[in-house]
Amino acid sequence: MSVESLPLPPSEKPGESLEPPLNGESITWLADGTPYSPRFGDRYRSELGGLDQARQGFLGGCGLPEAWAHASQWRILEIGFGFGLNFLVTWAAWKADPLRPRVLHFASIEAYPVSADDLLRGLPDDPQLQLLAEQLQAQWWGLLPGVHRLSFDNGQVLLTLYVGDAQTVLRKQQLTVDSVYLDGFSPKLNPELWSPEAMKNVARHCRRGTAVASWCIAGSVREGLAQQGFEVRKVPGIPPKRHNLRAVYNPRWEPRHKDDGLPPPVTAPERCLVIGAGLAGAAAAASLARRGWQVSVLDAADAPAAGASGLPSGLFCPHVSPDDSVLSRLSRSGVRTTLQILQQLSIAQLLDQGKDWEHSGVLEHDLHEPVNLPPQWLDAATPQSHAGLQWSCPATPEQLAAAHLPAASHALWHEQAGWVRPAQLVKALLGTAGIRWQGNAPVARLAQTDDALWTAMDAEGKTLAQAEMVVVALGPASTALLQASGLQAGAWEIAPIRGQVSMAAHTAQTRAAMPPFPVNGHGNLVPDFPNAQGQRQWIMGSTFERDVTALPPTQAEQRDAHASNGEKLAALLPECRQALDDFFAAKTQPPTWARVRCAAYDRIPVVGPVELKSNGLWLLTGMGSRGLTLSMLAGELLAARVHGEPLPLDAKLALALHSQRMSARATKT
Structure with missing residues (x-):
């Protein structure tokens, strides 16, 4: 974000003005290549590029990397993510430091995320930062209001991005940090971000000794910090600023934090x-x-x-609801984490993408009306529209045709979804x-x-x-x-639930009848995956037998389960069910695969x-x-x-x- 308030001089014209991006903040690019925010009437960084300010003003201003030496973890809070320059500089410093903490946490607040394309365009010309920014851009999707955890370097660099108003985020979220980067647009243009109430909310997340760095030395900001127990001083600035601000949280009183009903955090892994x-x-x-x-x-x-967890193959998929319920929001956080871990394990060559898992997308055939997306996702005028549709959107005619479903079918396409062999x-x-x-x-x-x-x-x-x-x-x-x-x-109240699935090896006929992607709904189908011997299979299920724990099921129970799975498939994908008639109508069927899972009330x-x-x-x-x-x-x-x-x-x-x-x-x- 901006290192100072630098409105456009009357003589300077924007070098390029872009239409508001579908999923981000509208950016104007000045003739010198600097990004400018029409919303706040301010530059995101100085015309000198902002790299020195990030390295010396924020990273160095908090005593880093020296302060984190030999720590098991280090937690940084940033107010104003902008184009991510402070994060990328901190990440690069962590990678280069042999004494770095095992885990680096970078928590940042951003009310108006820029687009994925602008994220790269807004960086200084630095090859190392460009490589890191490309990794950041790859995870820069679906940024609805709320909390998004992005994971890098095998889960040892964790970016927690809070999309929303800074004051609201600081009041509602729970975190204690070791360093604070106070960034953002000028107090004249964004006064709420620098208000006494804002400084109080920042102090809520500090421990004694937490260091604060900022380019802003406004008297009201220094006074607001001092009132909350910070020891504040001005230091020589990074051009074009004459002074920068540094502070340490060291109140005369003993800080008190809200009791979250948990044991005290461990100080070191054991x-x-x-x-x-x-x-x-x-x-x-x-x-x-x-x-x-x-x-x-x-x-x-x-x-x-x-x-x-020995299920031969299963789905990871978001849940949707018109009111964006707890389960819907929880499932999106879960899918993002699952995808990150699958990708990390594949990079480490512990999983084989295409054989052990696939980010295939999943079609959800909704047998009930209407399609249950939050209405704001379907309104192109809302800022949530594109970010929401990057998760789930109405299925296209081509996707319905690929599943051999009528064009009038009610279905969703979940882009961020796929199948995994759990074992x-x-x-x-x-x-x-x-x-x-x-x-x-x-x-x-x-x-x-x-x-x-x-x-x-x-x-x-x-x-x-x-x-x-x-x-x-x-x-x-x-x-x-x-x-x-x-x-x-x-x-x-945690109830056991037995589940039985039907599965078999493909024949040429059954494979041709399958959709090219998994389908979810009342039951789900993974249409094509390899078993341990590389043989291609399909799997359909599962039954939901509450408070039933007997294993293996009796032959009668297995026949009933096959019949139930066949009925679900007939509703989900009628033509696919017809192609599997030899399996479901056979007098002698293979055993179901059955196990017991559990669910809370x-x-x-x-x-x-x-x-x-x-x-x-x-x-x-x-x-x-x-x-x-x-x-x-x-x-x-x-x-x-x-x-x-x-x-x-x-x-x-x-x-x-x-x-x-x-x-x-x-x-x-």
């Missing part, structure tokens, strides 16, 4: 036991291992993903450095010693493993383990401490039928809670997942 080797357990283990934990994953089976994803996650897999290790009870060490024991009382922290991710068996360990979580995952007094014992469960969409996000949320990091999703959404809701409900009933 050892952790993850009980359960499905998607949830593997996601938690990988998120913690990326932060330096030594993680042992224990499971009763002799191989990972032996439960519901391969679990295996790849468990390959993260710092994770040790321990099979044939059925945990029957957990106990905490006087020195706060957790012990996992088998049914005979034999110690299987010990660690400072435990994550229980056993799906439907999670609450039974906690209850057997003398905890109260057994009263929580409100169909929202459970992520949080089991009991506040049980410091170090966490629960991650209740993914229901959305494990591929939500597990990776849930693992990141758990790790963020443990470490006191900026959350990877909106604070209100995070609260909806909190384990305390289960305890509160159990107490009321």
Whole structure:
């Protein structure tokens, strides 16, 4: 953003004026190549390019990179993302520093994101920053109002982008930071950003010792910071500024932060036991291992993903609703996180895109009217229109034709969606450095010693493993383990749900009848994926048998499940169902693939401490039928809670997942 208020001189004419971009802020490009905001009547940066201001004024102004040396994590808050120059400079400094923190958190607020094209155009001519900016641009999509977590360098550089009004964001979001970049347009042009109330909101997110840097030295800003407990001083500026501002949060009083109902954050990674080797357990283990934990994953089976996460193939896909409900917003955050992790694992050659997963898009055949997109997404006059339609939009006639559906069908196209072989994803996650897999290790009870060490024991009382922290991710068996360990979580409303899918190898006839992409609706179809031997298959399902846990299902139950899956397919894709008639009408059918998953009473995952007094014992469960969409996000949320990091999703959404809701409900009933 601007390093000072520099309105256009009367003699200067814009070098180029662009129409407002579909998904970003309208930018005017001046003759000297500087981006200019007609909305605020100000430059985004000085005519000298802004690179020195970013490196010396903000990064250096907060004492970085020296201040973060040997830290396990460093958290930066920026007011005004603009074209991302401060982020890119900080990221480049982190990459170049041998003493860098293991995880760099950069949280930035932007009310009016620029377009993806302008993001690159607005950068100084610096080859290193250009390479980083291209990675940023690749994730610069779907930026609806709210919180977006972007992930780089294998999850060790995390950009949390808050799209919205700075004052509102600072009041509602939960984060504590080590450095603050106070940027933005001039106080004369954007006074609310620099008001005393704004400085109070910034102080809410500071710890004692948090450093602040800014190009703005206005007396009202310095006074506002001083009133909130900052020690403020002017320092020599970066041209064209004569002075810059530096401050340190060091109030005379003891700062108090809102109690979020969680144990105190850990100060350094230690050892952790993850009980359960499905998607949830593997996601938690990988998120913690990326932060330096030594993680042992224990499971009763002799191989990972032996439960519901062993599904041969499944979908990750956003949920949509006209009111953009909690589940809809949660699913978008989940899809973004899942895509990032799949791409990172593919770069690391732990997954094979096209064989283990595909960002294919998913057609949702809506059998009910109307199509349930938020109305503002369909109104081209709203700023949310293009960003929303980058997620989900009405299906095109060509997409309907490819699925052999009538042109009048009600259907959506989810661009940010695809299919995954879950067992391969679990295996790849468990390959993260710092994770040790321990099979044939059925945990029957957990106990905490006087020195706060957790012990996992088998049914005979034999110690299987010990660690400072435990994550229980056993799906439907999670609450039974906690209850057997003398905890109260057994009263929580988490129901087991058996699911059965139908699948078979393709024939030439069935493959020709399949759509070229997965289809979701009442049940879902992954039309073409390879099994372990490379044979092409289709899979359709699943049944939803609440409170049924028996495995394997009886032959009668399997026949009923095949019939149910066939009926769903007939409604979803009638022509495809006809092509599979030999399968569904056969007197002798192959067994269904059946496992048991679980869901909380409100169909929202459970992520949080089991009991506040049980410091170090966490629960991650209740993914229901959305494990591929939500597990990776849930693992990141758990790790963020443990470490006191900026959350990877909106604070209100995070609260909806909190384990305390289960305890509160159990107490009321």
